[in-house]
Amino acid sequence: MARNVIKDQQQRELRRNQILSAAASVFTVRGVAVAKISDIATEAGLSYGHVYNFFESKEKILLALVQSSQERYTELLLEARGGSGTSLDKLRWLIEQYLQKGRTSTHFWVVLQAQATEVLNPEEKAEINQKAQANRDLLADIIRDGQAEGTIVEGDAVELATLLLSLFQSTSIWGYRGFGEPSGHAVDIMLRLVVKK
Amino acid sequence: MARNVIKDQQQRELRRNQILSAAASVFTVRGVAVAKISDIATEAGLSYGHVYNFFESKEKILLALVQSSQERYTELLLEARGGSGTSLDKLRWLIEQYLQKGRTSTHFWVVLQAQATEVLNPEEKAEINQKAQANRDLLADIIRDGQAEGTIVEGDAVELATLLLSLFQSTSIWGYRGFGEPSGHAVDIMLRLVVKK
Amino acid sequence: MARNVIKDQQQRELRRNQILSAAASVFTVRGVAVAKISDIATEAGLSYGHVYNFFESKEKILLALVQSSQERYTELLLEARGGSGTSLDKLRWLIEQYLQKGRTSTHFWVVLQAQATEVLNPEEKAEINQKAQANRDLLADIIRDGQAEGTIVEGDAVELATLLLSLFQSTSIWGYRGFGEPSGHAVDIMLRLVVKK
Amino acid sequence: MARNVIKDQQQRELRRNQILSAAASVFTVRGVAVAKISDIATEAGLSYGHVYNFFESKEKILLALVQSSQERYTELLLEARGGSGTSLDKLRWLIEQYLQKGRTSTHFWVVLQAQATEVLNPEEKAEINQKAQANRDLLADIIRDGQAEGTIVEGDAVELATLLLSLFQSTSIWGYRGFGEPSGHAVDIMLRLVVKK
DNA sequence: AATGAATGAGAATTCATTCAT
DNA sequence: TATGAATGAATTCTCATTCAT
Numbered sequence: 001m002a003r004n005v006i007k008d009q010q011q012r013e014l015r016r017n018q019i020l021s022a023a024a025s026v027f028t029v030r031g032v033a034v035a036k037i038s039d040i041a042t043e044a045g046l047s048y049g050h051v052y053n054f055f056e057s058k059e060k061i062l063l064a065l066v067q068s069s070q071e072r073y074t075e076l077l078l079e080a081r082g083g084s085g086t087s088l089d090k091l092r093w094l095i096e097q098y099l100q101k102g103r104t105s106t107h108f109w110v111v112l113q114a115q116a117t118e119v120l121n122p123e124e125k126a127e128i129n130q131k132a133q134a135n136r137d138l139l140a141d142i143i144r145d146g147q148a149e150g151t152i153v154e155g156d157a158v159e160l161a162t163l164l165l166s167l168f169q170s171t172s173i174w175g176y177r178g179f180g181e182p183s184g185h186a187v188d189i190m191l192r193l194v195v196k197k
Numbered sequence: 198m199a200r201n202v203i204k205d206q207q208q209r210e211l212r213r214n215q216i217l218s219a220a221a222s223v224f225t226v227r228g229v230a231v232a233k234i235s236d237i238a239t240e241a242g243l244s245y246g247h248v249y250n251f252f253e254s255k256e257k258i259l260l261a262l263v264q265s266s267q268e269r270y271t272e273l274l275l276e277a278r279g280g281s282g283t284s285l286d287k288l289r290w291l292i293e294q295y296l297q298k299g300r301t302s303t304h305f306w307v308v309l310q311a312q313a314t315e316v317l318n319p320e321e322k323a324e325i326n327q328k329a330q331a332n333r334d335l336l337a338d339i340i341r342d343g344q345a346e347g348t349i350v351e352g353d354a355v356e357l358a359t360l361l362l363s364l365f366q367s368t369s370i371w372g373y374r375g376f377g378e379p380s381g382h383a384v385d386i387m388l389r390l391v392v393k394k
Numbered sequence: 395m396a397r398n399v400i401k402d403q404q405q406r407e408l409r410r411n412q413i414l415s416a417a418a419s420v421f422t423v424r425g426v427a428v429a430k431i432s433d434i435a436t437e438a439g440l441s442y443g444h445v446y447n448f449f450e451s452k453e454k455i456l457l458a459l460v461q462s463s464q465e466r467y468t469e470l471l472l473e474a475r476g477g478s479g480t481s482l483d484k485l486r487w488l489i490e491q492y493l494q495k496g497r498t499s500t501h502f503w504v505v506l507q508a509q510a511t512e513v514l515n516p517e518e519k520a521e522i523n524q525k526a527q528a529n530r531d532l533l534a535d536i537i538r539d540g541q542a543e544g545t546i547v548e549g550d551a552v553e554l555a556t557l558l559l560s561l562f563q564s565t566s567i568w569g570y571r572g573f574g575e576p577s578g579h580a581v582d583i584m585l586r587l588v589v590k591k
Numbered sequence: 592m593a594r595n596v597i598k599d600q601q602q603r604e605l606r607r608n609q610i611l612s613a614a615a616s617v618f619t620v621r622g623v624a625v626a627k628i629s630d631i632a633t634e635a636g637l638s639y640g641h642v643y644n645f646f647e648s649k650e651k652i653l654l655a656l657v658q659s660s661q662e663r664y665t666e667l668l669l670e671a672r673g674g675s676g677t678s679l680d681k682l683r684w685l686i687e688q689y690l691q692k693g694r695t696s697t698h699f700w701v702v703l704q705a706q707a708t709e710v711l712n713p714e715e716k717a718e719i720n721q722k723a724q725a726n727r728d729l730l731a732d733i734i735r736d737g738q739a740e741g742t743i744v745e746g747d748a749v750e751l752a753t754l755l756l757s758l759f760q761s762t763s764i765w766g767y768r769g770f771g772e773p774s775g776h777a778v779d780i781m782l783r784l785v786v787k788k
Numbered sequence: 789a790a791t792g793a794a795t796g797a798g799a800a801t802t803c804a805t806t807c808a809t
Numbered sequence: 810t811a812t813g814a815a816t817g818a819a820t821t822c823t824c825a826t827t828c829a830t
Contacts, residue, residue: 003813008812032230034230034314034315037799047817053813115374153389166367167363167364170363183356189360192389233825245791246826406810427708513625527769572723576753594792594830627820628821639796641794
């Protein structure tokens with residue numbers, strides 16, 4: 001007979017998320033360009049053919065993944081900016097959240113591959129870079145606030161933001177480079193970059 | 198006759214370097230896993246079949262490239278360590294050299310792909326990671342000297358070194374991420390990470 | 395109850411015809427081998443899964459379609475043969491009916507694909523060819539009658555029939571070949587093939 | 592050492608023709624949409640991968656084949672038009688050549704599939720149809736000459752041409768339809784279509 | 789040394805068909 | 810009856826690698 005449309009919808013949503021989260025894992029561990037659709041399907045626990053009922057290509061999966069990751073990062077930034085305490089407190093909170101695995105389940109590492117590699121076409125890359133710049137600008141806002149309140153050192157807020165994000169993002173991939181994991185002090189050290197002595 | 202042997206040897210060396218340098222460029226721009234042997238051959242100005250007279254596979258090219266890049270970085274570190282001035286001066290010089298394009302012609306970005314991706318086999322990756330750690334330790338040495346001479350902040354020298362290198366290495370790929378290029382002040386800001394107030 | 399059974403039967407018949415008629419359209423426009431089951435289902439206004447409640451495969455749809463088309467053509471031939479007037483009149487009527495879209499809604503073009511392509515298996519193709527020959531023979535009968543009555547030229551009736559049907563059938567696909575549609579005179583011209591001067 | 596460029600060129604040409612001629616055969620026997628690249632490669636006696644060094648897809652092979660077939664048909668038409676004798680003689684010669692297998696090795700049947708099916712994209716189909724119309728117009732020229740010289744019946748030369756070509760082209764595929772082969776008289780019968788009584 | 793023709797393993801993708809609901 | 814999620818066989822296509830010249 002007729003199907004349960006609501007349930008179908010939920011099931012679809014569930015499957016889509018399964019695929020994205022499997023892709024996040026596979027892309028992270030194996031590398032985006034090396035990952036096979038069948039790896040993702042296996043990781044997600046469904047057949048490779050079914051993946052194509054949700055995404056028309058590996059490229060589109062990557063795109064969806066990166067965009068969702070960037071959106072979650074935007075939310076984190078907005079939450080940080082809107083939080084209480086000094087700008088330094090906000091930055092500390094932000095970095096701690098960022099480094100804490102799971103909070104941003106898709107990794108900087110995957111976004112980086114999408115940005116710096118020819119896996120995506122130029123238009124898609126441009127879109128991602130634009131969003132990355134927008135996020136950087138949000139970070140610069142927090143820094144500008146800190147400069148106003150006197151907790152953060154003077155200087156070009158955008159450059160300070162770019163340096164700070166480069167630092168904590170690259171710290172998040174120490175594991176893949178054989179550098180172990182950062183200690184509890186690491187965030188304090190990072191903040192020296194911007195803190196006013 | 199003897200002369201021809203020598204000439205041949207030089208010619209061979211020249212070709213090999215052509216290929217490595219073409220590979221560096223192609224790997225950087227297109228991404229290691231996406232790059233084709235024929236791209237490299239074209240960039241190097243020779244036929245793709247000829248590449249195999251120098252390297253037995255794409256993988257071996259990457260390996261040779263990364264190793265040579267790491268060696269050049271080692272030399273840079275040794276040169277910095279052996280230089281005159283305070284440890285801070287040495288670090289500043291090192292970072293400036295590093296960021297100056299051409300000095301480290303093969304990029305951090307390629308090494309990162311080799312480290313974090315499954316393009317190479319585990320043994321090869323382990324070897325690269327080991328060398329990366331050794332280089333990090335050289336940087337930690339400089340930092341330790343600085344702590345002894347009082348110009349550098351206290352703390353785990355290895356972690357400080359890892360943070361500092363994360364920062365300047367990731368700064369070197371701003372271009373690929375749409376972040377523009379760092380200003381002349383950037384190095385000073387980076388050094389705040391380790392400088393003693 | 396009894397009424398429901400009858401109604402169900404009618405409903406089933408209706409659905410089946412919907413599918414066949416959708417298939418005719420899709421096969422004609424897109425080509426038999428390229429057409430997808432889902433195209434047919436969409437055109438018929440039902441779900442692709444439901445198609446399998448009526449036909450066990452795409453092949454069977456094609457077979458049913460071609461057979462029904464051949465049967466309708468047989469009926470047309472019988473009707474023509476049984477009509478009044480000279481054999482020439484009958485031929486003219488036949489061709490006019492044939493060319494008049496809708497009368498033979500499934501097209502010669504689809505039958506031709508079924509005959510000349512490996513979409514169907516050899517047994518099925520043989521069956522279709524046999525029926526096509528039987529129809530040709532019906533046409534030859536009319537021609538033979540015309541020869542007896544003196545309105546049609548002498549000669550091998552089967553060959554004359556084959557030439558004549560080749561002509562009007564291929565005329566029916568001018569549209570797909572960019573040749574426009576035949577004028578009102580076309581039938582008279584075609585009949586020159588067999589008319590006795 | 593260096594290769595023999597001339598020989599390479601010849602070899603390439605040879606291979607290309609091997610592929611086209613294999614494709615003609617496979618497309619004709621199996622049907623265009625059903626034919627696999629690997630069928631063509633096997634028929635041509637080389638590996639499927641190598642086919643892609645000559646044609647980027649099955650579609651492009653079909654296109655090349657059809658175009659070459661149309662060109663050969665054009666040549667035939669020009670040769671016929673330029674020949675001696677009445678227009679009727681020219682038409683007879685043309686049809687005889689056409690029906691004689693090997694003269695037009697790629698078959699009308701393949702061209703028809705290319706024209707009437709969605710194997711090619713609309714632009715490619717349009718191009719083919721245009722060429723088909725141009726060829727039809729050449730045939731119409733011959734007919735017009737015949738009308739001027741009084742050997743061919745009055746009437747729209749283009750429609751007469753379209754009817755005549757429909758007839759002899761469709762006759763060329765009797766074999767696939769189980770209709771046997773036309774007799775030696777067939778051409779005379781066909782010509783009745785246009786001959787002035 | 790140098791070239792590029794030739795091969796085929798492997799990955800992406802399509803779509804007929806099955807089946808739970 | 811009716812739907813569309815799910816599967817995987819079959820095919821296309823790419824590209825590293827080999828090898829004759």
